[in-house]
Amino acid sequence: MKFAALAIAAVLMLAPALPAFAQQDKPDTWLHASSAIGEPKYPDGFTHFDYVNVDAPKGGVVRMGALGGFDTFNPILPKGEAAAGLGLIYQTLMTPSQDEVLTDYGLLAEALKFPADYSSVTFRMNPKAKWNDGEPVTVADVIWSFNTSKELSPQISQYYANVTGVTETAPGEVTFTFDQTGNRELPKILGQLMILPQHWWEGTDAKGNKRNIGASTLEPPLGSGPYELASFEAGKTISYKRVENYWGKDNPTQVGQNNFDEYRIEFFLDQTVEFEAFKGDQFDWWVEPSARGWATAYDFPAVKDGRIIKELFAQTYNGSGVMWAFVPNLRDPKFQDIRVREALNYAFDFEELQKTLFFNQYQRIDSYFFGLPFSSSGLPEGKELEILNSVKDKIPASVFTTPYTNPVSGDAQKLRANLRTALGLLTEAGYHLDGNRLVDASGAQLSFEILLDSTTIEPVVSNLTTNLGQIGINANIRIVDGPQYINRVRSFDYDMIYEAWPQSFSPGNEQRYFWGSASAKEEGSQNYAGIADPGVDALIDKVIYAADRDTLEAATKALDRVLLANHYVVPSYTLRTSRVARWDRFSHPDPLPEFGIGFPTFWWYDDAKAAKVGGGQ
Template structure:
């Protein structure tokens, strides 16, 4: 997912070069696309290598689950499967562009990056004691690509995969010099072929292409101990975990037991947190953060309330109301722009959010990847290359959101919205905005639960005032997932997070091919040749400067096309937790690291009261 092309072939920050594999490139045991891969001799510098093992941590999850199959796009997959399954490589919480050994102990690629070879760690074992093999990796990749259209697109540049030595698997590429590919192939989830092709306890043949609630078997640090269908899952630390002493795993996986409790409603979940039904709560409502943390456990010091800025430090974000461009009513950019003029963020921030939020104005908000000012230099050159395929205003005016916050400014914005809608062929007929045939402009706003309902209601009021009819539809997570996959929505509230090194995933978010893929994150249905060309510039950027220029250009064009009514964000993670845990003094640069590097603190738990 992190795509920065390396400055020159093998000019990566990589070490050590151990030997020359068959495809004429050095074996690498660390790699960072940001150019500073730090050696990992014994453990991460943000863990406590002597962290105590033991105890229980209880986490919450919204919705339900109906499958333990980790690769199918259908259904609701269970939380915590990443505790059971592992990937070829793993990343650092202090370098989001990095790759370090996990199931593979090294990897390599030739100067033209036409392939990548991974060497399997001879210590790697499945939880039944069977060795992990290159054949497992080959089979896993092939099944994931066959059964999951999202992954098929993500790894679309892989032409084939072969076992090329008893301990090696090689991925061959259909393109050259896409230097992100070795990194993202390290993200392949490795599954046990022998288990999936075997029979369950009842003698029934397993099927990787079908949903299942049979507890999975993987290579990871935890086993699934028990579950109650749709309501809870308990994972138990595996004392025989093969990787416990590997440098990337030392000081990690400290809890003996991890349990997920499921809730259908976030308000009910918060009451469950207050009642000590689970330990950790990430707050997503400004009003609740400002007013609801006066319950006895907070007053007694048993619940700790903290802000963590590092959670989002390596991530850009764009979220908001997304119209479905597959529908004719939203194909005109003037209609889409008008919708933004009806959104009064400033009033919402005063009345609902206690001033805690900032308005988003970039698809890479909060990072150096966000566009600003007018294009120049390499960014301007990228835009000039697609000049006839992008909105002309990208060359003359930086993007800004409409600003309201008081009745006078809001009225001016609504007049501007009506001007745009008039240009698009609509007119007011009484209190109805209609087209030439007399059909009122109307749409449903699809929401995943009630959290955004007050925001949607405020927007709805402004839309009604200019004659647009809207309804707000709240659905549970299962229905929301199904409707999004079938593209059965008119406007929805959703978005994208971005790494500091964007690459192949931009096709999945905004590329034309993804517009017709029901499993993709191209929610809006964007199919634009100019954007496709700019995505290509991002993927094949020759160095960091070229990547920044290409990303700025892509951001600028996405904004100009008004594919979303941007909402808001808070760059601090608002966390409340029961005081039963310890953590290293120096947390990672880009993560809280919970629960991965935290541990159960017996003394704190005794004082707070042990979890039930």
């Protein structure tokens, strides 16, 4: 449900006694927090989150690594590569806790309310909220940020498509109105709106030039957050420094957090070089992307003598699910035949990779909501079956008769059988073998390119291309740098990519952005596959306008089942823990919260540990 990097995440089933949409019983009541599931944990007037150390020392430097670069500090433009870390500068109306599922507390806004029919939401601004130049954060800033973001960013416009207007309805109060009723997610996701300073963006820079929110810029921006941009070298490094007079330091959502004096990000164009830089103590925190790397790449002195700690964190994934997949672009006619798409899955030998590359660390994904209680299984029944029957004429008949399963390989005999099945599907689709080439009626070979942004996944993709080659398909790998990859994906300039869709415990409006017909042609959307299907659209609406939690779960399972039945992607695999290596200079609250590691937000620089490790500044 998060916009922007929608964070991804051990299976956490909902407790049976948890109230469903509990806050619907409090229409037009000012609420200090918003929860998509049940009641907020923390009451009005709470002083801090339970998982923070309120006495955490302030000071020190934390250094992060990032792959790629940046060319703008403008956070809302759909073009260009915005700098990492801008979330340290800019804030939202509400902010989440990390020991609850989908619960947000007031930040720039101190409270919200909405009517019983969810036709609008009103936020009451926090009178203490200020920009870092001392100016107050106002309703005008909210209205301007919303309208400007929708105007400039197709992504944001799609995400907030049901919001028809925003006005100041009382001093310090801003109301968003909706074009439909019953959408319980809209009040929550509007709390995630990033607020920008209108007076700064409409002002002039140090040279007297008028700023332009519609243009890229490398002028250090003004924010309301706990950090400000101190220095940078374009595309290479950024340093953020802690704001001493940060307005929110005593806000209960911020106490015990933002403990580092400096937050530095180092950028790299190559992942191998980046890892070598981590080994060389050029930055502090490394999330290992490779199973082989985790098993074999840490035989060096800093690990052996304990200066670097390896640790697995399940918290990252406790509150979310994911679909990682090979994604064919349905905007290309060759992938519009469902039989061609289904055939591709028979060529992916996950079981062989599990033995040879993955060190048995991964699970095969078989749902668009893998890791959440919305994954479909078996045959539909009950409320899910009712929902599917309501759109029966728009969805594949197989959803009622055939549960989705991934093909299983793992040895030569099983792979041969799967490739024969794939070849049968391709023959039905009009292809035939001409020697060692699979060709269509005109003699053109079935060929496509798989676009990647790093070499990390290349051995896995090679498994697929090698097996496809055995049935005459010419599939090639193309690796490009980060900026080129981003631009090509945004403009849908690819045959196939390897991508992910994160999911939350509250599926809703973002499903339109992932699979809805309107987003299929919207450049920059996450509808990577180009899905434009009336059955899928109808089921997305069933999810968004679900009247209660049981209906939401049933509708989401129905959506999952139909997406799987259409074979839009070749599901890949996932790891439900984060593999983290870190230089041992930091401490954290114990225990960590259930739904997040929180590094570096509520960790702190430990002088005693740092003295033993040395270096690091």
